[in-house]
Structure formats: C-alpha cells, structure tokens
Amino acid sequence: MKKPPQRISIFVDVQNIYYTCRQAYSKNFDYNKFWAHATENREVVGAFAYATDRGDEKQQQFQNILRAIGFTVKLKPMLKRKDGTTKADWDVGIALDVYEAAQECDKIILATGDGDFGVLLQRIKQRFDTGTEVYGVPQLSSALLTVEASRFIPISTGLLL
Secondary structure (H helix, E strand, O other), rough: OOOOEEEEEEEEHHHHHHHHHHHHHHHOHHHHHHHHHHHHHHEEEEEEEEEEOOHHHHHHHHHHHHHHHHHHEEEEEEOOOOOOOOOOOOOHHHHHHHHOOOEEEEEEEEEEEOHHHHHHHHHHHHHHEEEEEEEEEEHHHHHHHOOOOOOEOOOOHEEEE
C-alpha cells in the first residue's frame, strides 16, 4: 500500500529572506524554485508569506507573484517611529500561525534565519512531535534556530535568481 504524502505547512519571513539573500549573495530568493523543492511529493496544507505593506507598485507585483505560486500573503503596514526609522515585525504572527499549524500537519517548513524562532521549533517538536525544515542563508542564520530544526536547508545558488 502506498504511503500518503507528507502534509506540510510553509511559512516565509519575507523581509528576513530578502535581506539575508541580498547581504550574502547580492541576489534575490527564487520563490518558484523554493516552492518546487519544498513541496515535491508532499501535500500543502497551508503556505504563508509574511511581508510589509508599503503600498508601492513593485511590492504589490511581487506579492501577486507569491499569490500565483500558491502563498497566502499576509501584510503588515510599516510603522514609522518618531525618530524616522521604520518597523514591521511579523515574529509573533508567524509564531502563532506555526504553532497552530503544527497540530494539523506532519512537517513545518520555515524560511528565515531569525534565531527567535528556535524556541518555537523546540516547542512544536515537544508538544506535537512535528518535524521542521528551515531554509536559511547559512552564514546569516542563527545557531539557535538551526540547532532546533529537524533539517536545515541552506539557501545557496540553486535557490537564487
């Protein structure tokens, strides 16, 4: 009897992936190749890309590309601080969504290098026995994150444009 496909949920920290790929390689992440790699012979339960909303046309085109690939795009407005700096942090939103999804799938796929998610991966393994795959730029991914992942997949030339 054929084993059913592994059920996965995908979560992408768009800002983290954008800036780490730019810093390490001066290139952009290839979301189509990532999707093909992460979903091969698997059933996608949910796929979410977390981004900031600056209302600019180029970003909206990018978000439409993500939607066409299969992602639900979640947007958070840029907050402007009194000192002129901006902030749009999705960490809590991503963490809550991952925690909830971990109960309904076999594996969580997380694209980020942010070490703040290490404790989340540890917790979903303990509570739900859900495995995790983390895609990140090796030299810019926190050891706190990579040590907790069931599998760390380095973002390198094969996943770049």
